[in-house]
Amino acid sequence: MFAFLNKNNATTAAAVELDPKRIPAHVAIIMDGNGRWAKARHLPRIAGHKEGMNTVKTITIAASDLGVKVLTLYAFSTENWKRPKAEVNYLMQLPVNFFDTFVPDLVKNNVRVQVMGYTDQLPAATQKAVNKAIADTQACDGMVLNFALNYGSRAEMITGIQALAQQVADGHLAVDAIDETAVDQALMTAQLAPYNDPDLLIRTSGEERISNFLLWQIAYSELVFTDVKWPDFSATTLQACIADFQRRDRRFGGLSDQK
Ligand code: FPP
Numbered sequence: 001m002f003a004f005l006n007k008n009n010a011t012t013a014a015a016v017e018l019d020p021k022r023i024p025a026h027v028a029i030i031m032d033g034n035g036r037w038a039k040a041r042h043l044p045r046i047a048g049h050k051e052g053m054n055t056v057k058t059i060t061i062a063a064s065d066l067g068v069k070v071l072t073l074y075a076f077s078t079e080n081w082k083r084p085k086a087e088v089n090y091l092m093q094l095p096v097n098f099f100d101t102f103v104p105d106l107v108k109n110n111v112r113v114q115v116m117g118y119t120d121q122l123p124a125a126t127q128k129a130v131n132k133a134i135a136d137t138q139a140c141d142g143m144v145l146n147f148a149l150n151y152g153s154r155a156e157m158i159t160g161i162q163a164l165a166q167q168v169a170d171g172h173l174a175v176d177a178i179d180e181t182a183v184d185q186a187l188m189t190a191q192l193a194p195y196n197d198p199d200l201l202i203r204t205s206g207e208e209r210i211s212n213f214l215l216w217q218i219a220y221s222e223l224v225f226t227d228v229k230w231p232d233f234s235a236t237t238l239q240a241c242i243a244d245f246q247r248r249d250r251r252f253g254g255l256s257d258q259k
Contacts, residue, residue: 016236016243020067024199024245026192027063028072028221030213031056033205033229046090051231053094057102062235064109064143066242070195071145074213078118078152092126095149099133106133110142116188117151146192153215160186189217197221200245202238204230222248 031052038048056073063071076091083091099113106113113133120127130149163186167173173182189196197217203209206227210218224241226233249256 016239018066018239018242019246022246023067024222024242025068026070026072026195026198026200027068027242028074028198028201028214028218029059030074030201030203030207030211031230031233032203032207034231036205037229037231045087048229048231049087049090049094053098055231055233056098057105058235059233059238060102060111060143060145061105061109062238064111066239068143070192071143072116072148072192072198072214073146074148074151074211076117076149076151077212078150078155079212092123095126095133095147096129099129103133103136106137106145107140110140111145112137112140112142114144114146114191115149116146116156116191117149118155119149121150144192144195148213151188152212154212156188157216183216187216189214200224200241202226202241204228204233220250220252222250 034048034052035045036048037051038045041047056075060071075095080091081088113130113136115130115134119130122130126149130147160183164173164178164182168175168178184190184193184196187196197219198214198221201210201214201218201221202224204226206225208225214221222245224244226237226241228237
Protein backbone atom coordinates (compact mmCIF):
# COMPACT_ATOMS: atom_id res chain seq x y z
CA MET A 1 0.00 0.00 0.00
CA PHE A 2 2.60 2.55 1.06
CA ALA A 3 5.05 1.37 -1.56
CA PHE A 4 2.32 1.89 -4.16
CA LEU A 5 1.75 5.46 -2.99
CA ASN A 6 5.48 6.12 -2.86
CA LYS A 7 5.97 4.75 -6.31
CA ASN A 8 3.35 7.06 -7.73
CA ASN A 9 4.77 10.05 -5.92
CA ALA A 10 8.24 9.42 -7.26
CA THR A 11 6.92 8.80 -10.75
CA THR A 12 5.08 12.11 -10.87
CA ALA A 13 8.11 13.96 -12.03
CA ALA A 14 6.73 17.48 -11.97
CA ALA A 15 8.96 20.32 -10.83
CA VAL A 16 9.46 19.92 -7.08
CA GLU A 17 10.73 22.16 -4.33
CA LEU A 18 13.42 20.56 -2.21
CA ASP A 19 14.57 21.62 1.22
CA PRO A 20 18.32 22.12 0.69
CA LYS A 21 18.94 21.42 4.39
CA ARG A 22 17.40 17.93 4.15
CA ILE A 23 19.11 16.45 1.13
CA PRO A 24 19.87 12.76 1.88
CA ALA A 25 23.62 12.47 2.49
CA HIS A 26 23.89 8.96 1.06
CA VAL A 27 21.69 7.95 -1.87
CA ALA A 28 21.90 4.36 -3.14
CA ILE A 29 20.26 3.25 -6.38
CA ILE A 30 19.36 -0.17 -7.76
CA MET A 31 19.46 0.72 -11.44
CA ASP A 32 16.88 -1.63 -12.95
CA GLY A 33 14.95 -1.87 -16.21
CA ASN A 34 17.65 -1.48 -18.85
CA GLY A 35 16.62 -4.71 -20.57
CA ARG A 36 12.90 -3.86 -20.60
CA TRP A 37 13.66 -0.34 -21.84
CA ALA A 38 15.54 -1.85 -24.79
CA LYS A 39 12.92 -4.53 -25.46
CA ALA A 40 10.17 -1.93 -25.66
CA ARG A 41 12.18 -0.29 -28.44
CA HIS A 42 12.97 -3.59 -30.23
CA LEU A 43 16.62 -3.08 -29.38
CA PRO A 44 19.10 -5.61 -27.95
CA ARG A 45 19.44 -5.60 -24.15
CA ILE A 46 22.91 -4.07 -24.36
CA ALA A 47 21.39 -0.96 -25.93
CA GLY A 48 19.56 -0.50 -22.64
CA HIS A 49 22.80 -0.83 -20.70
CA LYS A 50 24.47 1.71 -22.99
CA GLU A 51 21.69 4.21 -22.39
CA GLY A 52 21.86 3.29 -18.70
CA MET A 53 25.50 4.35 -18.67
CA ASN A 54 24.51 7.77 -20.02
CA THR A 55 21.94 8.01 -17.23
CA VAL A 56 24.74 7.32 -14.72
CA LYS A 57 26.56 10.39 -16.07
CA THR A 58 23.46 12.60 -15.80
CA ILE A 59 22.53 11.42 -12.31
CA THR A 60 26.07 11.71 -10.99
CA ILE A 61 26.16 15.41 -11.87
CA ALA A 62 22.58 15.98 -10.69
CA ALA A 63 23.26 14.34 -7.31
CA SER A 64 26.49 16.26 -6.87
CA ASP A 65 24.71 19.55 -7.72
CA LEU A 66 22.03 18.78 -5.12
CA GLY A 67 24.64 18.31 -2.39
CA VAL A 68 24.49 14.52 -2.02
CA LYS A 69 27.65 13.32 -0.22
CA VAL A 70 27.71 9.69 -1.41
CA LEU A 71 25.98 8.18 -4.44
CA THR A 72 26.17 4.38 -4.45
CA LEU A 73 25.16 2.65 -7.68
CA TYR A 74 24.53 -1.10 -7.99
CA ALA A 75 26.25 -1.70 -11.31
CA PHE A 76 26.93 -5.46 -11.17
CA SER A 77 25.92 -8.01 -8.56
CA THR A 78 27.64 -11.25 -7.58
CA GLU A 79 24.59 -12.94 -9.16
CA ASN A 80 24.83 -11.10 -12.52
CA TRP A 81 27.48 -13.58 -13.74
CA LYS A 82 24.52 -15.91 -14.49
CA ARG A 83 23.58 -13.73 -17.49
CA PRO A 84 24.58 -14.67 -21.07
CA LYS A 85 28.32 -14.29 -21.62
CA ALA A 86 27.94 -11.56 -24.26
CA GLU A 87 25.87 -9.44 -21.87
CA VAL A 88 28.34 -9.99 -19.01
CA ASN A 89 31.19 -8.99 -21.32
CA TYR A 90 29.34 -5.84 -22.29
CA LEU A 91 28.63 -4.96 -18.66
CA MET A 92 32.33 -5.45 -17.86
CA GLN A 93 33.28 -3.13 -20.71
CA LEU A 94 30.90 -0.37 -19.54
CA PRO A 95 33.10 0.96 -16.71
CA VAL A 96 35.99 1.16 -19.20
CA ASN A 97 33.90 3.28 -21.59
CA PHE A 98 32.41 5.29 -18.76
CA PHE A 99 35.70 6.29 -17.17
CA ASP A 100 37.44 6.79 -20.54
CA THR A 101 34.93 9.49 -21.41
CA PHE A 102 33.81 10.84 -18.07
CA VAL A 103 36.75 11.26 -15.70
CA PRO A 104 37.40 14.89 -16.81
CA ASP A 105 33.78 15.76 -15.92
CA LEU A 106 34.13 13.97 -12.58
CA VAL A 107 37.24 15.99 -11.77
CA LYS A 108 35.56 19.22 -12.94
CA ASN A 109 32.68 18.47 -10.55
CA ASN A 110 35.04 17.47 -7.72
CA VAL A 111 33.60 13.91 -7.62
CA ARG A 112 35.75 11.11 -6.21
CA VAL A 113 35.33 7.55 -7.48
CA GLN A 114 35.24 4.57 -5.14
CA VAL A 115 34.34 0.94 -5.74
CA MET A 116 33.04 -1.77 -3.45
CA GLY A 117 32.79 -5.44 -4.33
CA TYR A 118 35.01 -8.37 -5.23
CA THR A 119 36.91 -6.36 -7.82
CA ASP A 120 39.79 -8.85 -8.00
CA GLN A 121 37.41 -11.18 -9.91
CA LEU A 122 36.73 -8.58 -12.63
CA PRO A 123 38.50 -8.73 -16.01
CA ALA A 124 41.93 -7.07 -15.97
CA ALA A 125 40.83 -4.21 -18.27
CA THR A 126 37.88 -3.39 -15.99
CA GLN A 127 40.09 -3.42 -12.90
CA LYS A 128 42.60 -1.18 -14.64
CA ALA A 129 39.94 1.36 -15.67
CA VAL A 130 38.46 1.41 -12.18
CA ASN A 131 41.82 1.79 -10.44
CA LYS A 132 42.84 4.57 -12.81
CA ALA A 133 39.57 6.44 -12.16
CA ILE A 134 40.09 6.09 -8.39
CA ALA A 135 43.64 7.43 -8.74
CA ASP A 136 42.66 10.25 -11.14
CA THR A 137 39.93 11.51 -8.79
CA GLN A 138 41.64 10.88 -5.48
CA ALA A 139 42.21 14.59 -4.77
CA CYS A 140 38.50 15.41 -5.27
CA ASP A 141 36.74 16.12 -1.99
CA GLY A 142 33.15 16.63 -3.15
CA MET A 143 30.63 13.84 -3.69
CA VAL A 144 31.82 10.22 -3.61
CA LEU A 145 30.57 8.16 -6.56
CA ASN A 146 30.64 4.64 -5.17
CA PHE A 147 30.12 1.80 -7.66
CA ALA A 148 29.02 -1.58 -6.36
CA LEU A 149 30.78 -3.86 -8.84
CA ASN A 150 30.63 -7.62 -8.34
CA TYR A 151 28.97 -6.81 -5.04
CA GLY A 152 26.57 -8.93 -3.01
CA SER A 153 25.46 -8.14 0.50
CA ARG A 154 25.48 -11.72 1.83
CA ALA A 155 28.98 -12.32 0.47
CA GLU A 156 30.05 -9.00 2.01
CA MET A 157 28.65 -10.07 5.39
CA ILE A 158 30.35 -13.46 5.20
CA THR A 159 33.69 -11.79 4.44
CA GLY A 160 33.13 -9.35 7.32
CA ILE A 161 32.14 -12.10 9.76
CA GLN A 162 35.21 -14.13 8.77
CA ALA A 163 37.44 -11.09 9.37
CA LEU A 164 35.93 -10.53 12.81
CA ALA A 165 36.19 -14.24 13.68
CA GLN A 166 39.85 -14.18 12.64
CA GLN A 167 40.50 -11.22 14.96
CA VAL A 168 38.86 -13.17 17.79
CA ALA A 169 40.89 -16.29 16.97
CA ASP A 170 44.08 -14.21 16.97
CA GLY A 171 43.22 -12.79 20.38
CA HIS A 172 42.86 -9.23 19.06
CA LEU A 173 39.10 -8.93 19.65
CA ALA A 174 36.85 -10.03 22.51
CA VAL A 175 33.58 -11.67 21.47
CA ASP A 176 31.52 -9.17 23.45
CA ALA A 177 33.39 -6.29 21.77
CA ILE A 178 31.60 -7.20 18.51
CA ASP A 179 29.07 -4.37 18.36
CA GLU A 180 27.44 -2.35 15.56
CA THR A 181 30.56 -0.24 15.11
CA ALA A 182 32.74 -3.34 14.74
CA VAL A 183 30.37 -4.77 12.12
CA ASP A 184 30.22 -1.40 10.30
CA GLN A 185 33.99 -1.40 10.14
CA ALA A 186 34.12 -4.95 8.80
CA LEU A 187 31.83 -4.19 5.83
CA MET A 188 32.79 -2.72 2.46
CA THR A 189 30.93 0.50 3.25
CA ALA A 190 33.50 1.28 5.99
CA GLN A 191 35.36 3.33 3.39
CA LEU A 192 32.32 5.67 3.14
CA ALA A 193 32.40 6.69 6.83
CA PRO A 194 30.67 8.67 8.24
CA TYR A 195 28.08 7.99 5.50
CA ASN A 196 28.17 4.17 5.64
CA ASP A 197 24.39 3.75 5.53
CA PRO A 198 22.13 5.04 2.74
CA ASP A 199 19.52 7.56 3.88
CA LEU A 200 17.56 6.91 0.71
CA LEU A 201 17.46 3.73 -1.39
CA ILE A 202 15.84 4.03 -4.81
CA ARG A 203 14.92 1.14 -7.10
CA THR A 204 13.79 1.88 -10.62
CA SER A 205 11.56 -0.01 -13.06
CA GLY A 206 8.69 -1.00 -10.76
CA GLU A 207 10.38 -3.96 -9.05
CA GLU A 208 10.05 -3.83 -5.29
CA ARG A 209 12.81 -5.93 -3.80
CA ILE A 210 16.31 -5.43 -2.43
CA SER A 211 18.19 -8.09 -4.44
CA ASN A 212 21.04 -8.66 -2.00
CA PHE A 213 22.01 -4.96 -1.81
CA LEU A 214 23.33 -3.39 1.43
CA LEU A 215 21.15 -5.56 3.69
CA TRP A 216 22.81 -4.44 6.94
CA GLN A 217 23.18 -0.81 5.87
CA ILE A 218 19.54 -0.16 4.89
CA ALA A 219 18.14 -0.92 8.35
CA TYR A 220 16.76 2.64 8.60
CA SER A 221 16.91 3.79 4.98
CA GLU A 222 13.85 5.27 3.34
CA LEU A 223 12.87 3.13 0.34
CA VAL A 224 11.49 4.70 -2.80
CA PHE A 225 10.31 2.60 -5.74
CA THR A 226 9.60 4.26 -9.05
CA ASP A 227 8.15 2.77 -12.23
CA VAL A 228 10.64 4.76 -14.32
CA LYS A 229 13.15 2.46 -16.03
CA TRP A 230 16.78 3.37 -15.41
CA PRO A 231 17.53 4.69 -18.94
CA ASP A 232 14.60 7.12 -18.54
CA PHE A 233 15.57 8.19 -15.01
CA SER A 234 16.37 11.90 -15.08
CA ALA A 235 17.49 14.70 -12.78
CA THR A 236 13.78 15.48 -12.35
CA THR A 237 13.01 11.89 -11.32
CA LEU A 238 15.84 12.07 -8.80
CA GLN A 239 14.38 15.26 -7.38
CA ALA A 240 10.95 13.63 -7.15
CA CYS A 241 12.48 10.69 -5.23
CA ILE A 242 14.21 13.11 -2.85
CA ALA A 243 10.97 15.06 -2.43
CA ASP A 244 9.33 11.77 -1.48
CA PHE A 245 12.17 11.20 1.04
CA GLN A 246 11.65 14.68 2.49
CA ARG A 247 7.96 13.93 3.10
CA ARG A 248 8.89 10.95 5.28
CA ASP A 249 9.05 11.15 9.06
CA ARG A 250 12.27 9.34 10.00
CA ARG A 251 12.02 8.14 13.57
CA PHE A 252 14.79 5.49 13.78
CA GLY A 253 12.60 3.53 16.17
CA GLY A 254 11.82 6.56 18.34
CA LEU A 255 8.96 9.05 18.22
CA SER A 256 8.64 12.05 15.96
CA ASP A 257 8.69 15.59 17.43
CA GLN A 258 4.91 15.91 16.95
CA LYS A 259 4.04 12.93 19.16
C1 FPP B 1 19.58 -4.00 -14.40
O1 FPP B 1 18.73 -3.92 -15.50
C2 FPP B 1 20.83 -3.40 -14.73
C3 FPP B 1 22.05 -3.99 -14.65
C4 FPP B 1 22.24 -5.38 -14.20
C5 FPP B 1 23.24 -3.28 -15.05
C6 FPP B 1 23.29 -1.88 -14.58
C7 FPP B 1 24.36 -1.17 -15.27
C8 FPP B 1 24.21 0.09 -15.75
C9 FPP B 1 22.99 0.90 -15.56
C10 FPP B 1 25.32 0.78 -16.40
C11 FPP B 1 26.42 0.91 -15.42
C12 FPP B 1 27.38 1.88 -15.82
C13 FPP B 1 28.62 1.92 -15.36
C14 FPP B 1 29.42 3.08 -15.65
C15 FPP B 1 29.23 0.83 -14.57
P1 FPP B 1 18.26 -5.28 -16.18
O2 FPP B 1 19.24 -5.63 -17.25
O3 FPP B 1 18.08 -6.32 -15.14
O4 FPP B 1 16.89 -4.84 -16.80
P2 FPP B 1 15.58 -5.74 -16.95
O5 FPP B 1 15.17 -6.13 -15.55
O6 FPP B 1 14.61 -4.83 -17.60
O7 FPP B 1 15.96 -6.91 -17.78
